Amino acid sequence: MNLKELHQLGVKLGMKADLRGEAKVKKLLARKNKMYNDLPKSKQEKFDKTFLTNPYPDSLILNDTGKALKKIFVGIDIDVGDLLLARDLGADTVISHHPHGKGLLYLDSVMELQVDVLAHYGVPINIAQSLLKPRMSEVARSVRSRNMHRVADAAKLLNLNFVCLHTVCDNLVARYLYDLVEKNKKKLEYVSDVLELFAAVPEYRIGEDEYGFKLQLFAGSKQNYCGRVALTEITGGTEGSEKIYQYCAMAGIGTIVGMHMSEKHRDAAQAANVNSIIAEHMPSDSVGVNLFLDEVKKADKKLEIIPASGLIYYSRLKNKK
Numbered sequence: 001m002n003l004k005e006l007h008q009l010g011v012k013l014g015m016k017a018d019l020r021g022e023a024k025v026k027k028l029l030a031r032k033n034k035m036y037n038d039l040p041k042s043k044q045e046k047f048d049k050t051f052l053t054n055p056y057p058d059s060l061i062l063n064d065t066g067k068a069l070k071k072i073f074v075g076i077d078i079d080v081g082d083l084l085l086a087r088d089l090g091a092d093t094v095i096s097h098h099p100h101g102k103g104l105l106y107l108d109s110v111m112e113l114q115v116d117v118l119a120h121y122g123v124p125i126n127i128a129q130s131l132l133k134p135r136m137s138e139v140a141r142s143v144r145s146r147n148m149h150r151v152a153d154a155a156k157l158l159n160l161n162f163v164c165l166h167t168v169c170d171n172l173v174a175r176y177l178y179d180l181v182e183k184n185k186k187k188l189e190y191v192s193d194v195l196e197l198f199a200a201v202p203e204y205r206i207g208e209d210e211y212g213f214k215l216q217l218f219a220g221s222k223q224n225y226c227g228r229v230a231l232t233e234i235t236g237g238t239e240g241s242e243k244i245y246q247y248c249a250m251a252g253i254g255t256i257v258g259m260h261m262s263e264k265h266r267d268a269a270q271a272a273n274v275n276s277i278i279a280e281h282m283p284s285d286s287v288g289v290n291l292f293l294d295e296v297k298k299a300d301k302k303l304e305i306i307p308a309s310g311l312i313y314y315s316r317l318k319n320k321k
């Protein structure tokens with residue numbers, strides 16, 4: 001397998017798992033292509049073609065050495081120290097879950113996904129879109145102050161393959177948890193039932209047993225009815241607008257499950273009477289990365305994986321029931 005094939009596999013899996021549905025993602029890509037084709041030549045030259053084929057611009061190849069992959073070093077966050085460690089351990093390729101380079105620069109673009117996911121749960125689509133827009137531009141501005149190409153520059157100097165797979169993996173965990181909730185929804189009456197269901201996910205179990213993580217209840221109470229359980233905050237770049245919770249409540253969402261939540265968002269969820277379960281950041285990101293790595297292993301059995309930097313590694317291949 002080479003790096004392009006690994007990245008293409010990620011995008012394919014991300015589209016298949018996308019909570020909007022693969023057909024909708026393809027439709028959005030076609031729409032973007034039409035917009036591009038309608039542009040004057042001068043503007044087409046400036047247009048980043050990534051957007052025409054990849055619906056997840058926060059998931060990008062940042063350095064391709066052209067060498068085939070043998071040993072991949074995989075972390076939730078990668079810094080220059082991790083790259084040096086990867087090289088010392090003999091890795092030829094590094095995967096970062098959190099985005100770098102243009103992947104970080106384009107983080108706001110994947111947030112659009114949240115609009116359709118909220119609409120799926122009954123939030124009026126125009127409200128979801130209007131509330132998200134200012135938050136998207138806030139994110140777009142905030143990333144620009146960062147030294148975003150630093151780690152990718154180091155990967156080039158070290159001659160390491162480097163790729164970030166952000167929304168691609170977040171889509172995998174979102175779909176996995178969505179299916180889990182759908183399969184068990186008849187059993188979910190109280191918030192405590194939801195906590196119990198999620199606690200059985202391997203990464204959450206290992207996270208608690210070995211690393212001190214624990215599913216957190218940020219808003220609401222275990223004894224509350226859970227109502228409809230929504231996976232609106234697992235994928236879609238980063239946190240959306242805190243103004244959304246009142247509309248979530250009106251749409252019939254009783255409990256939101258997320259990876260992390262700011263105090264501002266927590267207060268707003270509490271005020272809107274929406275329970276909020278925070279499944280913790282590293283274990284949740286690990287679920288998505290692990291689901292991806294299992295597919296990589298299926299495609300290339302000889303590939304060696306070095307789990308690092310916060311990744312709670314668990315393979316569902318070896319542990320198939």
Ligand SMILES: [Fe+2]
Pocket residue numbers: 097166169170285
């Ligand atoms: Fe993530």
Ligand SMILES: [Fe+2]
Pocket residue numbers: 098259281285
């Ligand atoms: Fe994350």
